[in-house]
Amino acid sequence: MNMPIVYNLLTTFKNMSILKAVNNNIIKMDIKGLILSEIKEKGETTVAQISKKTGFSRAYIHRFFQSLTEEGLIVKIGHANRARYVLPENSAVKKAKLDILSFNRMFPIKGLEEDKVFDLIKLETGIFENVSENTVGVVEYAFTEMLNNAIEHSHSDKVKVSVKRECGLIRFDIVDLGVGIFENLIHSRHLTSVEEAIQDLLKGKQTTAPEEHSGEGIFFTRRIADTFVIKSSQKRLFFDNAKNDFTVSSIKPVLGTKITFVVSEDSRRNLTEVFKKYTNESFEFSATEVTVKLYQSGGSRSFVSRSQAHRILYGLEKFRKITLDFFGVAMIGQGFADEIFRVWKNKYPETEIISLNDNEDIRFMISRAKEKLAQAEL
Template sequence: MNIKELILKLALEQGKIKTSDVVKAIDSTKSRQHVNSVIRSMVSNGLLLKGGATAGSFYVLPQNVHLIGNEVTVKLKREGLEEHKIFNDLKEKAPFINELKENISSVLFYAFTEMLNNAIEHSRSRYVEISIRKDEKDITFIIRDFGVGVFRNVMQERKLKSPLEAIQDLLKGKTTTQPHSHAGEGIFFTSKVADIFILESFGHRLRIDNTIKDIFIEELAPQKKGTKVIFVLSLGSKKHLADVFNQFVTEPGEVGFDKTEIKVRLYASGTVYISRSQARRILAGLNKFKTIILDFDRVTTVGQAFADEIFRVFQQKYPDIEVVPINMAESVQFMVDRVEKPAHLK
């Protein structure tokens, strides 16, 4: 009996098995590392399903999916994957997905397929790891690849100076490294429909917490290759996809994504004075929108050059675009009001 046959036999007899069970059964004739390698291959080929995480990981036969409970993990070869087929396959392996409310199910399907599609088409990773779980409060999925990294990819393709600039561009929407085949809306809208949305890649983390309406950008150590996406949605959420999409349309009833919102503080680089060059960074690529909401929350003051660049120079160049400042402190309002507005705005 080879090791694969032994693993299948143990899984049939015990229901749930762990790596340590297999190592014990073969009496240490093979290393734990070798056993792990065989098990990972069996998971990739659909012979086993993975439950739990890290030290709590266990494995079951596909016919014993009910033993997994409310979590399932798979590792798949990226090439040739189709995101909607993977989601449907997970629904069979994780029956709890079918028990979700209609609006939660729709949001989950949209977010999952958008993020998996990104990994399939952009990561150049050999494998993709997928985990989906439900607890008492939330439904969560994690998609991880081991490829080029989302921030580095955007940075390189758009010739940006740093991962931070790549994060800033992703937050605007309509940012893509394949404009001929992608609209660049996936990450933007997925981050809006989530309660918590996290992107981690090569030592940088973007965390969007819509429960408190805030965004955090952090540096991580050690750096890990590839991209990790974490999506969390409350089981009690009232969100509907159409409502979220409509928030970013200038005219109600129109079809399209022509409105965006920018948090100015993410471009401040640690200083209260914001320059003309920083204003240009904010404005880069925004000529694709009809309406731009500039959120000045927690920005205590801005430079005259910054205000002039946005509210005079940009508005003269793009008179059909509406720039709407919100949450301005008194000092910011003062600088914006001082700008000599273009004639069409007077």
């Protein structure tokens, strides 16, 4: 082959390469321009819409969206197939977010950080748009505390997070497939039953990792919710703060733990006020409430023995103020009252014990025990 022919072939191939590169740049410019044009005209667009319009695959089109996002020319709202793109204007972003009021994701627990998950929810959805700062703070505290519990204590590989806003309520569910909250307490605190684990949990300051956690999470979270539910093992705890009541019921066995938290969009529950109620001047978690009827056995509404008192008092030496709620309790015996209001009080004199919802008979037995303590101190 002579040199002119070789030269012409090389020149042709070179020109074809240049033309191909130019065409690719034109295509890129056209697709980027099309994306921006669609957003300006319609307010938003998706990868699927541009893919359908151009005939290119979604994977190929996604590159252009990613490039425009990195350049700061568009903003992604939503996740995966629900992702939409808008111009980076506050009004456009806010409007797009308001159409996305739910979030569902399965996360691997290893390396997971609860605050980053919450930030991701705020970034990808409009769940917290136009919601008061107070309510957002309440949900953020509860969500991060409960997700942290799953991360630190569940021994699960994954955790499912669901958050939604509808009918004036914000709800989140956190589900792990680990050992279960009650079984974990039984093992770590050497308890004998799920019932004991529930009793222990509700006092507060009970944790399976005392070196790393204060045991405050569930105690405070259940008090700032409208409703709060724990499902684990074969038990369901339902807290209804609107009615100031809770129930414990038997359910089909649950693998791991499921937490459900619900609060009104315009909730007036104030996190600071709840903290103040149960903390001292040094902001230490120093107060708790114990619902006495939770410790009843055999359906009896009476508490007469010292052993019953021991079960209620277990772990309460950590607190400086204890409120015993006698709602639903008919009477208490001399031994029960004496053990709490004389023997235990004498051992921990700095701890204040308050009775709530007590009837005349209960108040009489408490007074007798307190009188004996006073006489002993003379």
